[in-house]
Amino acid sequence: MSGRDKLDDRLTEHVDRLGDEHPPIDLDSVDYSMEQPGVIARRFGPVLSYMARVELEVERNVLELAALLPNPPEVDRHFYADVWMPQETRHGEILDKLQAIIGLDPLKADLTQVSIRLRLLGALGRFGPVQDVSRMLYYLTGMATERSAVLAYGQLHSGLREMDERAIAETVIAPIRRQEPGHFAFYQMSSRGLWGQLGGWQKWLVRSLRRLTFTPVGVDHKWQRADFGRVMEALGMSTQDSDVVHHAQQIARVEHELLWASRKGLRVPTYVVDALRLAVEAAKAEADAVARKLPRPRLSPEA
Numbered sequence: 001m002s003g004r005d006k007l008d009d010r011l012t013e014h015v016d017r018l019g020d021e022h023p024p025i026d027l028d029s030v031d032y033s034m035e036q037p038g039v040i041a042r043r044f045g046p047v048l049s050y051m052a053r054v055e056l057e058v059e060r061n062v063l064e065l066a067a068l069l070p071n072p073p074e075v076d077r078h079f080y081a082d083v084w085m086p087q088e089t090r091h092g093e094i095l096d097k098l099q100a101i102i103g104l105d106p107l108k109a110d111l112t113q114v115s116i117r118l119r120l121l122g123a124l125g126r127f128g129p130v131q132d133v134s135r136m137l138y139y140l141t142g143m144a145t146e147r148s149a150v151l152a153y154g155q156l157h158s159g160l161r162e163m164d165e166r167a168i169a170e171t172v173i174a175p176i177r178r179q180e181p182g183h184f185a186f187y188q189m190s191s192r193g194l195w196g197q198l199g200g201w202q203k204w205l206v207r208s209l210r211r212l213t214f215t216p217v218g219v220d221h222k223w224q225r226a227d228f229g230r231v232m233e234a235l236g237m238s239t240q241d242s243d244v245v246h247h248a249q250q251i252a253r254v255e256h257e258l259l260w261a262s263r264k265g266l267r268v269p270t271y272v273v274d275a276l277r278l279a280v281e282a283a284k285a286e287a288d289a290v291a292r293k294l295p296r297p298r299l300s301p302e303a
Contacts, residue, residue, distance in 0.1 A: 007189070007190075007193040008073065008075055010189065011075045011079075011186065011189055011190060012075050012078070014182070014185065014186060014189065015075060015078055015079045015082075015083055015186065018079075018083050018179075018182045018183075018186070019082060019083045022087060022178070022179045022182060023086075023087075024086045024087055024089070024090035025087075025090050025091070025094060025175045025176070025179075027090075027093075027094070029171060029175070030094055030171050030172055031167040031168070031171040031172075032097070032098060032101055032167070032168060032172070033167040033168070034101075034102070034165055034167065034168060035163075035164065035165060036163065036165065037101065037102040037103070038102070038103075039163065040102055040160070040163070040165060040168075041102040041103055041104055043159070043163075043234065044156060044159060044160070044234055045099070045102070045104050045234075046227070046230035046231050046233075046234045047152060047156055047231050047234050047235060048095055048098060048099045048102075048104060048156075049099055049104050049105075049106060049107045050107065050218060050227055050228065050230075050231045051091075051095055051149070051152065051153075051231075052092055052095035052096045052098075052099055052106060052107070052109075053092075053106070053107040053108070053109045053218065054092075054149075054217060054218040055088050055089070055091040055092030055095060056089070056092035056093075056096065056109040056111070057092075057109050057110060057111065057218075058084070058085050058088040058089055058092070059085070059089065059111045060110055060111045060112060060113065060114070061080075061085075062080060062081065062085050063112065063114050064114050064115075064118050065080055065138065067114050067118050067119050067122040068118050068121055068122045068125065068134050068138065069122065069125060069131060069134060069135060069138070070122055070125050070126055070131065071125075071126070071128075071131065072131075072135070073135075076135070076190070079186055084183060087179050087183075091176045091179075092109075094172055094176070095172070095176075098168065098172060107227065110220070115220075117213075121134050122134070129199070129202060132194065132197070132198060132202060133198075133202050133205050133206055133209070135190075135194060136191065136194055136195065136198065136202075136206045137206060137209060137210060137213070139187045139188075139190045139191035139194065140187075140191060140206075140210060140255050140259075142183065142184075142186075142187035143184060143187040143188055143191060143251075143254055143255060144214075144216075144217065144251045144252060144255065144272075145217040146180050146181070146183045146184035146187060147184055147250060147251040147253075148216065148217045148251050149177075149180045149217065150177065150180045150181060150184065151235075151237075151247070151250060151251070152231065152235060153173055153176055153177035153180065154177060155235040155236065155237075156173050156235065157169050157173045157174055157177060159235075160173060188254055191254065191258060192254075192258070195258050203259075206259065207259050207260075210255075210259065210269075210271070211269070211271050214269075214271045214272060214275055215275055216228045216275055216276060216279055219275075219279065225278055225279045225282040225283075226279070226282035226283045226285070226286045227283075228279040228283075229279035229280045229281070229282050229283025229284070230283045232244075232247070232276070232279065232280060232283070233280070233283055238276075238280040238283075241277070244273065244276045244277055244280060245267075245268065245273055247276060248268045248269075248272040248273045248276055249267060249268045251272065252268055252269055252272045255269060255272075256268055256269055
């Protein structure tokens with residue numbers, strides 16, 4: 001049996017186990033009881049609204065994957081269509097209801113728009129070696145997304161427990177957080193396996209495209225940067241620049257190891273740190289504008 005076949009078997013076992021052990025969260029198991037809903041809204045509103053949008057948008061993400069990967073390995077399709085999407089969609093439904101209960105205005109979720117860039121990559125992906133580049137970018141994005149989710153839900157869970165809001169901490173956030181590491185493990189195993197199979201030009205293209213296209217989770221447009229910056233602020237991840245760098249290291253550890261380990265002295269990809277700093281700066285700019293009663297900075301889609 002080849003190394004590729006062995007990896008496929010391991011991934012298939014992993015995905016099957018995820019589906020068996022972590023079905024979509026039972027809605028009847030969720031307890032929305034709260035002692036201080038107003039305080040939760042003020043303290044964690046940006047986080048809940050943002051994560052609800054990101055989780056709901058997996059419906060669009062699956063459309064993007066169908067466009068990006070015209071001929072994916074069966075284990076990939078099994079993962080994102082049969083396991084990942086049902087789990088994440090349920091996360092979004094639960095968080096969306098929670099934010100409605102505490103009186104938050106939901107952020108608009110984009111469920112249908114697939115970018116021209118992804119469609120173009122998908123068209124090029126009919127040439128197998130190019131699809132392998134797209135797959136590698138998909139795995140890298142998945143790792144950063146899931147690691148960001150684990151960190152965010154961990155901070156949110158701790159904050160709610162400190163407030164003694166145990167019902168939503170233990171029946172909303174904890175079950176969601178419990179399902180995210182399995183997703184990260186799938187992307188990590190897949191990326192490590194594929195990276196060793198790529199040729200030199202493919203690795204160069206992955207590095208180049210990743211540097212050009214990296215964004216924080218949920219930032220599909222530049223005007224969403226401030227939303228992510230507010231999430232970092234609410235979770236205490238942006239009070240100092242060292243916090244931003246530390247967060248970047250946490251979400252990009254495996255990416256750094258695979259793509260940039262040969263770069264001596266580089267602790268974390270600079271494009272990850274720069275993207276997080278831009279989000280923090282955008283959030284501060286909006287907060288300053290509100291404090292001075294000025295119009296909020298608005299970015300056009302072309303900005």
